[in-house]
Amino acid sequence: MAEELKFPTGLGTSDAESISLLGQDLAADLMGKVGFGELAFWLVAQRRPSPGEVRVFEAVLVALADHGFTPTAIAARLTYLSAPDSIQGAMAAGLLGGGSRFLGVTEDCGRYLAAALRDGRTAEEIAGSGERIPGLGHPVHKVQDPRTPVLIGIAKEEGLYGPHLRLLEGIAAVHPKKLPLNGAGVCGAALADLGLPVEMLRGFALLARAAGLLGQIAEEHRRPIANQVYMAVDRNAVYEP
Structure with a gap:
């Protein structure tokens, strides 16, 4: 048998x-x-999770939910314009854009810090290495990402300020370029300090962004702008054979 x-x-x-x-x-x-x-x-x-862990975790989800007309939001809106009968397609289109430049920094930073801690690297060694460090710098918030002090403060209040956040702050403090910590990277460090597997951190960022994308699609339904975006590109396209 x-x-x-x-x-x-x-x-x-x-x-x-x-x-x-x-x-x-x-x-x-x-x-x-x-x-x-x-x-x-x-x-x-x-x-x-404990109540404190829930507070930190949900603060991360809120921090990553929506940042306006990012590529992920535009992709969702344009897909909804093309297929208004397929809200799942619009959601998926936005989520598929969560990569190394948008949203993926959360996982990249968590992985980087976990590897550095495992290898026993110090903040001074990392800052002086010249390598790209996920979590440092932001294209808009040149001085301080407003999410950063809030997330770190919540982690400290709940007794969950751990080695990943400590190392990331240490790197920023001694880095020669004095780059600000970005919120997505701090989110990754905070999630890693909660003991969540670093291989899953991008998934949490996508979970948060799903809520934001649903909001973007709902707004597109109420007050559409996607056709304007499409026509602006189409009417200004330059054919170069």
Whole structure:
């Protein structure tokens, strides 16, 4: 007899009478009792976060939700213009733009700091290396990213200011170019200090941006601008055979 197939999971399952999630009864134990941010943390970390961890985690989600007409937002709006019947396509278009220049810095910084801590590198060594350091510098906030002191302050208030944030601040303090810490990088350091896997950090940034993109699409529905963007590019295109 062929061996019975098994596909183990510790997340969710259901039967005719109930739905289980993370070992809890979804309807009785979670709905109305657990916030979405707390649940997202729990799903990835496989442990329920403390109230302080939830506060830091949700501050990160808020910090990354929306920054105006970024490429991710424009992509979502233009896709919605092209296919208003496919809101999932518009959402996906925006999320697919989360890379090394936008949103990806959160994971890049977390990975960089984790590797530096693992290798025992000091802030002085890193700052003097001449290498590109994710989390330093911002194209708009040249002096200070307004999110940075707030995130660091919340982490300190909750006793969650850990080695990743400490190293990132140390690097910025001794870096010869005196570049400001950007919010996305600080978010990555804060998430790493919560013990979340650095390989998942971009996913949290995308989770946050999903809310922002939905807001962008809703605004596009109420007050459309995507056709103007499209026509501005189309009418000013220069054909060079």
